[in-house]
Amino acid sequence: QSALTQPASVSGSPGQSITISCTGTSSDVGTYNLVSWYQQHPGKAPKVMIYEGSKRPSGVSNRFSGSRSGNTASLTISGLQAEDEADYYCCSYAGSSSYVFGTGTTVTVL
Amino acid sequence: QLQLQESGPGLVKPSETLSLTCIVSGGSINSRSYYWGWIRQPPGKGLEWIGNIYYSGSTYYNPSLKSRVTISLDTSKNQFSLKLTSVTAADTAVYFCARGNGGSYFHDYWGQGTLVTVSP
Numbered sequence: 001q002s003a004l005t006q007p008a009s010v011s012g013s014p015g016q017s018i019t020i021s022c023t024g025t026s027s028d029v030g031t032y033n034l035v036s037w038y039q040q041h042p043g044k045a046p047k048v049m050i051y052e053g054s055k056r057p058s059g060v061s062n063r064f065s066g067s068r069s070g071n072t073a074s075l076t077i078s079g080l081q082a083e084d085e086a087d088y089y090c091c092s093y094a095g096s097s098s099y100v101f102g103t104g105t106t107v108t109v110l
Numbered sequence: 111q112l113q114l115q116e117s118g119p120g121l122v123k124p125s126e127t128l129s130l131t132c133i134v135s136g137g138s139i140n141s142r143s144y145y146w147g148w149i150r151q152p153p154g155k156g157l158e159w160i161g162n163i164y165y166s167g168s169t170y171y172n173p174s175l176k177s178r179v180t181i182s183l184d185t186s187k188n189q190f191s192l193k194l195t196s197v198t199a200a201d202t203a204v205y206f207c208a209r210g211n212g213g214s215y216f217h218d219y220w221g222q223g224t225l226v227t228v229s230p
Contacts, residue, residue, distance in 0.1 A: 034216075045206060046217075051214050091159070097162060098159070098170055101159055104155075104156040
């Protein structure tokens with residue numbers, strides 16, 4: 001059960017769109033469309049932004065969207081805002097009631 | 111509003127057992143709709159899933175930690191616990207407890223996290 005692969009950092013200017021990738025295997029992302037995405041500000045607990053690949057919990061901005069293609073899931077943030085600057089982690093169900101997190105991506109708003 | 115709060119020693123000696131408790135308020139842990147889990151984050155590093163426990167008492171652990179981990183439920187106190195044996199410096203991390211949404215496979219409520227340092 002290896003960590004899912006994410007880019008270490010992604011940056012963008014206010015108002016732009018950015019996409020964070022999350023690459024797994026046929027044992028996790030590729031088989032289960034059960035990827036969740038978490039936003040984590042420094043010193044804080046993670047907050048779920050996307051679940052089941054593309055669903056947004058109540059209260060999460062519609063600027064956040066998720067998708068999947070093959071073994072790779074993606075999180076897109078549109079209309080980038082200063083408050084979006086944070087670390088983002090993907091997490092996939094991996095069968096047999098187990099989970100695997102991604103390596104994490106730091107989003108910088110220029 | 112559901113709240114989770116981790117509690118336990120912030121310092122543990124190498125080779126000893128790390129023990130943490132997650133106190134749940136604002137909701138019952140005795141629900142078929144949810145599971146309860148532990149996730150950790152070494153300083154400056156990423157999140158690592160440790161394991162989950164369901165209302166039935168069934169447990170599931172990260173294979174890399176399975177031989178050292180035990181998660182248990184105490185429904186009478188509305189809390190659940192983590193024990194990690196034979197700790198080393200590599201187990202130094204912020205430990206989060208969280209509720210899992212059983213139908214949708216994600217963690218929807220998290221505790222604030224507690225730093226546990228393994229040091230002599």
